[in-house]
Amino acid sequence: MNVLVLLSIILFTLMAIVGGKKGIKSFIALFLNFAIVIATVLVMNDPNANPIWLTLLACAFISAISLFYINEVNSKTMMAFLSTIVTLVILLLFIIIITDQSMIQGFGEEEREEMMAFSLNIGIDFVKVATSVIIMSTIGAIVDTAISITSPMREIHYHNPTISRKELFLAGIRIGRDILNTSTNTLFFAFFGGYMGLLMWFKDLSYSFGEIINSKVFSDEMITIFTAGMGVAIVIPIASGMTAYYLVRGKQKN
Amino acid sequence: MKAWIRNLSKQQLLIYILITVAFISSIIFVNHNHEFYDRPIAKITNTVETDKAETVDQHQNQDYRVTQEITAEIQNGSNKGEMIEITNEYSGSQAVDQLFDTGDEVFVTIDESTSSGTIEDVKRDKYLILVAWIFIIILLAVGKKQGALSVISLAVNAGILSLALDIYLQNSDLSLVIICGISIVLFTVISLLLVSGFNEKTYTAIVATLLGTLSSLLIGYFALSVTGEQGLRYEEMSFLSRNPQIVFMAGLLIGSLGAVMDVAITMSSSIFELYEKNNQISLKKLKASGIDIGKDIMGTMINVLFFAYVSGSIPMLLLYFKNASPIGFTLSMNLSIELARALAGGIGIVLTIPIAIYTSIFFIRRKRART
Numbered sequence: 001m002n003v004l005v006l007l008s009i010i011l012f013t014l015m016a017i018v019g020g021k022k023g024i025k026s027f028i029a030l031f032l033n034f035a036i037v038i039a040t041v042l043v044m045n046d047p048n049a050n051p052i053w054l055t056l057l058a059c060a061f062i063s064a065i066s067l068f069y070i071n072e073v074n075s076k077t078m079m080a081f082l083s084t085i086v087t088l089v090i091l092l093l094f095i096i097i098i099t100d101q102s103m104i105q106g107f108g109e110e111e112r113e114e115m116m117a118f119s120l121n122i123g124i125d126f127v128k129v130a131t132s133v134i135i136m137s138t139i140g141a142i143v144d145t146a147i148s149i150t151s152p153m154r155e156i157h158y159h160n161p162t163i164s165r166k167e168l169f170l171a172g173i174r175i176g177r178d179i180l181n182t183s184t185n186t187l188f189f190a191f192f193g194g195y196m197g198l199l200m201w202f203k204d205l206s207y208s209f210g211e212i213i214n215s216k217v218f219s220d221e222m223i224t225i226f227t228a229g230m231g232v233a234i235v236i237p238i239a240s241g242m243t244a245y246y247l248v249r250g251k252q253k254n
Numbered sequence: 255m256k257a258w259i260r261n262l263s264k265q266q267l268l269i270y271i272l273i274t275v276a277f278i279s280s281i282i283f284v285n286h287n288h289e290f291y292d293r294p295i296a297k298i299t300n301t302v303e304t305d306k307a308e309t310v311d312q313h314q315n316q317d318y319r320v321t322q323e324i325t326a327e328i329q330n331g332s333n334k335g336e337m338i339e340i341t342n343e344y345s346g347s348q349a350v351d352q353l354f355d356t357g358d359e360v361f362v363t364i365d366e367s368t369s370s371g372t373i374e375d376v377k378r379d380k381y382l383i384l385v386a387w388i389f390i391i392i393l394l395a396v397g398k399k400q401g402a403l404s405v406i407s408l409a410v411n412a413g414i415l416s417l418a419l420d421i422y423l424q425n426s427d428l429s430l431v432i433i434c435g436i437s438i439v440l441f442t443v444i445s446l447l448l449v450s451g452f453n454e455k456t457y458t459a460i461v462a463t464l465l466g467t468l469s470s471l472l473i474g475y476f477a478l479s480v481t482g483e484q485g486l487r488y489e490e491m492s493f494l495s496r497n498p499q500i501v502f503m504a505g506l507l508i509g510s511l512g513a514v515m516d517v518a519i520t521m522s523s524s525i526f527e528l529y530e531k532n533n534q535i536s537l538k539k540l541k542a543s544g545i546d547i548g549k550d551i552m553g554t555m556i557n558v559l560f561f562a563y564v565s566g567s568i569p570m571l572l573l574y575f576k577n578a579s580p581i582g583f584t585l586s587m588n589l590s591i592e593l594a595r596a597l598a599g600g601i602g603i604v605l606t607i608p609i610a611i612y613t614s615i616f617f618i619r620r621k622r623a624r625t
Contacts, residue, residue, distance in 0.1 A: 002485035004590060006477045007597035014604040019549045023604075026553025030560060030600075037564055038585070041571045047316065062561075070553050094388075102381035103358075106349035106569065109375075110493055115573065120349045121309050121317035122576035127348060129569050137565035140558035147554065177400040180393070181449045182519055184404045185411075186512035186555070189441070190562040192415055193509020193595070197493045197501045199416070203423050204495035210291050210379075214361065217493070219378040226389035228562075229404070233396040 022070070029065050036061050037136070044132075047123040052092065055132035059088055059139045066143045076154045079246055080146040083239035087142055088135060090238075091231050095131050098223060105130035108217035110201065130220070138187070138228040142235050145183050149176050149239040157247045165248040172240025183232045191225050273394070277387050284380045288330035295377055296326035296338060296362045298354055309345070313578045318346045324354060326362070326371070333364060338371040349573070352376065407448045414440055415508070430496075434504045438467060438511060445512075449519055458522040458617050459515065462610035466514045469609070470602030471507060477598075487590045502591060509563070510599030513555050514606050520551055521610035529618050537615055544614070548607035556600040563592040 015023035040058040044051050063084045067077040099105060105126040107115065153172045157163060163171075198221065202212050212218050262270070288295045305321040324340040340362065344351040352373075354360070359377040364370075393401035418437040422430050442463045450456045478486075488498035524547050525540055567588045574584040 001481050003481045004485050006481050011597050011600045018604050018607050022549045045575050102378050103376045118577045119311035121311050121345045122315040122347055123317040124347050133565050133568050137562050140561035144554040144558055177397050180397045180400050181404045182516040185445055186516045188408050189512025190509050190559050193505040196505040201493035201495045214378045219382055223385050226385045229389050230392050233392045236396050
């Protein structure tokens with residue numbers, strides 16, 4: 001049997017046992033997200049498509065599945081969704097500038113050997129693809145942080161309806177600070193795990209420090225780690241601010 | 255602004271000043287560090303586009319190739335100040351080549367007889383430092399003390415990882431799994447202590463993380479040996495200088511560790527909070543609330559891992575598709591390793607939920623027995 005099939009079956013069984021109905025739903029969501037990533041890559045094949053817009057659209061679908069399908073449409077998931085999109089757009093502007101300047105798109109010298117048989121003049125702008133990759137690798141973490149802030153904020157507002165907008169905002173920031181450390185850790189280790197091979201490669205081929213930090217692959221991976229960390233951090237004030245604004249204003253109207 | 259400065263304590267003011275000084279001096283340094291490099295660096299002063307040709311490859315992909323004549327000034331070494339001519343060719347997609355502009359700095363090899371050169375690489379250190387600083391400043395601005403701890407934990411863990419790899423590479427007779435095991439214990443203890451300090455919920459989370467990682471290792475190992483690793487395309491792992499299976503297993507363990515720690519500390523702190531609010535709460539109720547919290551976090555946590563792993567394959571997927579590779583072949587070649595990692599990490603995350611619940615209950619029982 002194929003390893004991936006066996007691992008999927010084990011994961012599905014465990015999710016169903018531990019999570020019940022919600023666990024099964026989460027597993028289906030994972031599957032749907034995978035389908036979206038593949039569909040996005042297939043559409044990117046069209047040389048006229050802009051990879052950045054496609055990625056934003058894909059991220060909107062992915063957050064909608066993670067928030068609205070697993071949970072439900074309500075003020076906390078709606079706020080988490082909107083703050084995710086705002087964060088992505090801000091992050092995107094930054095990444096577009098930095099990928100263009102630092103020239104980290106495409107493939108490093110180290111990867112070229114395995115692509116000997118391929119034609120590389122394929123008419124797709126790899127600078128834009130590099131931007132898409134960085135955004136896509138952080139979307140999971142940004143959604144996770146956003147919902148972890150908006151959900152308790154709604155609870156606080158529910159139990160304490162007279163709370164002022166500023167106090168609610170500060171409560172959101174405090175919640176965010178508490179989860180910031182674990183969220184960034186999750187991302188760091190995920191990336192470290194993926195880069196183990198690369199780190200050993202550098203050490204085995206005795207690259208000098210200067211060669212490592214200026215190489216395309218290393219810069220690319222470090223910039224991805226840092227940008228992912230930034231995404232998780234800036235979603236905190238955005239989600240707190242938007243939720244505080246929405247919840248307290250909504251009350252004043254009534 | 256003035257009021258803001260007046261409100262700061264002396265200590266805070268000192269920290270802000272230190273950060274600003276470190277920031278400015280490192281940016282100045284990295285923009286003037288050419289003499290520290292042995293390889294010649296050239297700064298591009300002028301570029302002229304001499305030729306542009308449409309290309310169509312064997313798969314009917316349309317692209318173009320541009321030739322540019324670059325004039326650049328050497329920035330370091332014995333040829334400092336000299337001008338060289340470089341011919342650079344790039345494609346519209348820039349997959350492995352590069353369009354250069356005036357002001358870009360590149361590593362070159364110089365041919366002194368013709369005062370021409372070839373571009374070897376780009377000087378990227380200044381962008382790396384800049385992004386690192388923006389990251390640090392945003393984390394400090396948003397997270398204050400927690401943000402500082404995140405930065406510290408990133409730096410410390412990166413240091414441990416690098417050290418562990420050095421030890422492994424110099425003593426190949428030591429098994430990487432053992433070194434990884436020791437590093438995992440260090441990573442877990444240090445990261446979780448930084449996150450929530452010395453207290454019972456931290457100890458619970460440490461125990462739960464280690465048990466969770468161990469059980470996901472066992473399940474992963476079981477799945478690999480039962481299936482004879484069928485469907486894993488090690489040959490497509492990039493940057494291999496070592497046995498791919500070992501690199502894969504070690505990467506799998508470290509990669510899921512952050513997510514497992516996140517689940518463990520979230521579970522243990524919520525269960526301990528419930529217990530502290532109501533010392534008389536029944537263990538059954540604690541268990542039920544634990545499961546509820548676990549249900550909420552497991553889907554999104556697996557998503558975090560999934561996207562962090564899978565996105566990196568997008569450029570390679572595009573290259574395969576554009577070279578007319580069949581979809582099934584392309585996916586299995588490029589995604590099998592990443593998907594296996596994400597699935598195994600997911601198993602670790604889900605397993606950690608009940609493990610963290612029972613560990614918390616074990617510690618709470620002991621606490622009750624003592625009082």
